Amino acid sequence: MQWENNQPLSVLFVCLGNICRSPMAEGAFREATLAEGLDVHIDSVGTAGYHIGEPPDPRAIAIAARDGVDIAGLRGRQLSEQDFADFAHIIALDTANMAGIKAREPRGSKAELSLLLDVHGTADGSVADPYYGDESDFEKCWAEINEATGEWVARLKHQIAG
Numbered sequence: 741m742q743w744e745n746n747q748p749l750s751v752l753f754v755c756l757g758n759i760c761r762s763p764m765a766e767g768a769f770r771e772a773t774l775a776e777g778l779d780v781h782i783d784s785v786g787t788a789g790y791h792i793g794e795p796p797d798p799r800a801i802a803i804a805a806r807d808g809v810d811i812a813g814l815r816g817r818q819l820s821e822q823d824f825a826d827f828a829h830i831i832a833l834d835t836a837n838m839a840g841i842k843a844r845e846p847r848g849s850k851a852e853l854s855l856l857l858d859v860h861g862t863a864d865g866s867v868a869d870p871y872y873g874d875e876s877d878f879e880k881c882w883a884e885i886n887e888a889t890g891e892w893v894a895r896l897k898h899q900i901a902g
């Protein structure tokens with residue numbers, strides 16, 4: 741979708757459970773937009789409904805807090821049809837969830853669908869699910885997400901300016 745300057749910038753991050761990767765992406769992206777002075781509507785959801793209403797995984801909260809990013813107040817939500825109308829950019833954390841997003845995409849949706857890691861051309865395009873891993877998996881995940889969300893902010897800022 742071509743960016744229009746009169747539209748508020750809106751970005752939705754999507755993983756499976758909305759308790760690990762997408763809340764980390766939401767927090768990291770929000771931090772980066774604030775640092776750039778950008779006003780963006782940001783949210784995250786899961787394609788699955790396992791953790792609706794739940795806070796992020798304590799390991800995700802801890803790794804974000806270590807960098808001063810507070811995601812403890814976020815609550816799990818499942819991707820809905822309305823999200824395709826409410827968000828200009830829907831960004832999947834992995835290819836499996838991209839497939840889940842496309843399966844729910846309403847006819848005529850104008851939301852631009854992307855993979856988070858497309859921003860720097862990673863071969864497989866997926867941020868690995870750390871849920872069944874350990875703290876080091878969360879650390880790797882957080883680092884990967886921070887780098888990519890920083891690049892997304894630069895890309896979107898460029899779109900707004902251009």
Ligand code: 4NP
Pocket residue numbers: 755756757758759760761762786790869870871
């Ligand atoms: P996320 O991780 O998709 O990064 O939030 C997961 C969280 C929960 C489950 C799977 C992945 N689960 O199966 O409950």
